[in-house]
Amino acid sequence: MKLRGLYAITDSQLLAGGKLLPYVEAALEGGARLLQYRDKSDDDARRLREAEALRDLCLRHGAQLIINDDLELATRLGVGLHLGQQDGSLSAARALLGPRVVIGATCHGQLELAEQAAADGASYLAFGRFFDSSTKPGAPPASPELLEEARARFAQPLVAIGGVTLDNAPELIARGAAMVAVINALFAADSAAEVERRARAFSQLFEDS
Numbered sequence: 001m002k003l004r005g006l007y008a009i010t011d012s013q014l015l016a017g018g019k020l021l022p023y024v025e026a027a028l029e030g031g032a033r034l035l036q037y038r039d040k041s042d043d044d045a046r047r048l049r050e051a052e053a054l055r056d057l058c059l060r061h062g063a064q065l066i067i068n069d070d071l072e073l074a075t076r077l078g079v080g081l082h083l084g085q086q087d088g089s090l091s092a093a094r095a096l097l098g099p100r101v102v103i104g105a106t107c108h109g110q111l112e113l114a115e116q117a118a119a120d121g122a123s124y125l126a127f128g129r130f131f132d133s134s135t136k137p138g139a140p141p142a143s144p145e146l147l148e149e150a151r152a153r154f155a156q157p158l159v160a161i162g163g164v165t166l167d168n169a170p171e172l173i174a175r176g177a178a179m180v181a182v183i184n185a186l187f188a189a190d191s192a193a194e195v196e197r198r199a200r201a202f203s204q205l206f207e208d209s
């Protein structure tokens, strides 16, 4: 699939209390192309249940589910995987999951990390955080100019993450982001209808560019 558009990422706190499935469905209705299941708990049974439900929702909307951090769960479900620098070997994951599965890699603000990730078989290169992020305030920073350098250097699609909003996303897209990965500005909403509206607005930015 073409990796371009809105990349929605779940958040256990924002989507607690029965919001996970309706809010994700709204994001998919609004056009999200990738959905990352990001759950840092160790409740394996719940994680499996939720990830299966999200995989079904993604299937129905022609989107792709990506599991954060957890190669075993991604392998079990036959879906994509996102790995950070501390999350295990990308090349081992590629060897296990095969050439077609989407595997993303965190590159923070460093082109050297992106070189390595590309060599190890990453499907996309994720840079950021670009702006202040209430979800992950301590994430290493990256400057929007970096996207231009990365775009010139790598064939892989670039994902921009960290404090991305409807206001600052256009700059990231103009500088070379093929996708924007968003948590708070998408899911910190009072209703599923509002999530869908925001997802549509993010998706529209890619139509305009």
Ligand SMILES: Cc1ncc(COP(=O)(O)OP(=O)(O)O)c(N)n1
Binding pocket: 007, 036, 038, 068, 069, 082, 083, 084, 085, 086, 087, 104, 105, 106, 126, 127, 159, 161, 181
């Ligand atoms: C699309 C995307 N980009 C970056 C990250 C961050 O991954 P990581 O550095 O492993 O941090 P955690 O998300 O695991 O806390 C991501 N998850 N998704």
Ligand SMILES: Cc1ncsc1CCOP(=O)(O)O
Binding pocket: 128, 129, 132, 133, 134, 135, 136, 139, 161, 162, 163, 164, 181, 182, 183, 184, 185
């Ligand atoms: C997981 C992650 N990695 C770098 S910033 C970030 C959080 C992104 O969330 P938000 O869109 O709410 O800033």
Ligand SMILES: [Mg+2]
Binding pocket: 068, 069, 082, 083, 084, 085, 087
């Ligand atoms: Mg991680």
